[in-house]
Amino acid sequence: MPVPSLLFDLDGTLVDSVYQHVLAWREALEAAGLELSVWRIHRRIGMSGGLFLDALLRETGRRLSAEEVTRVQRTHAAAFARQVAQIRPLPGARDLLAYLTKARVPWAIATSGRRESAQPMLDMLGVGPDVPVVTRDQVEHAKPDPDLFLAAAERLHVAIDTSIVVGDSVWDLLAARRARALGVGLLSGGYGQDELEGAGAYRVYQDPADLLGHLDEVGVRVSL
Structure with missing residues (x-):
């Protein structure tokens, strides 16, 4: 065999690095006017960024434009990059x-x-x-x-x-x-x-x- x-x-x-991602996503979502508990974000970590946002938006009933989604993803990437030294x-x-x-x-x-x-x-x-x-x-x-x-x-x-x-x-x-x-x-x-x-x-x-x-x-x- x-x-x-x-x-x-x-x-x-x-x-x-999971919790650094969670906090980075929370920062990005709050910047877009979406407030979600950390545990809800954690449950979706590991999905692709697009599916991740789709799932969370379903829970909030909010809609984001393609431009807003791109902005959230960029904000997450920048917030996560600031935390890399902790990982x-x-x-x-x-x-x-x-x-x-x-x-x-x-x-x-x-x-x-x-x-x-x-x-x-x-x-x-x-x-x-x-x-x-x-x-x-x-x-x-x-x-x-x-x-x-x-x-x-x-x-x-x-x-x-x-x-x-x-x-x-x-x-x-x-x-x-x-x-x-x-x-x-x-x-x-x-x-x-x-x-x-x-x-x-x-x-x-x-x-x-x-x-x-x-x-x-x-x-x-x-x-x-």
């Missing part, structure tokens, strides 16, 4: 990626964020130019559509149905199911185990360090 490839989400999966890799993230690289296990990153906002976090993880990274601006649809993970598998030249998607949100796991990949959930983004399992997670771990200690449970068995 071939060693499975791993396709990672970024925010909340490899870096501790750290999640426990075990660097070790997990280093182990996979040393063991010659194929891996890639697929994020609903755009390359500009993702790059500082890729740098703090030590992700080099040889690692496939698929961002929102490279696919037609982001999560919960499967495009990001399908593109990541294609970049690795591996079959999606022998790949494992690792994510922290229900949107990651729904996208994994639609791509016909195995889904593994991490609790490091704030979703509960029941929620992740309900969205299709085969296994759920605390964070990257916990996953590193249990790679054999998801079929990664290698001898260094």
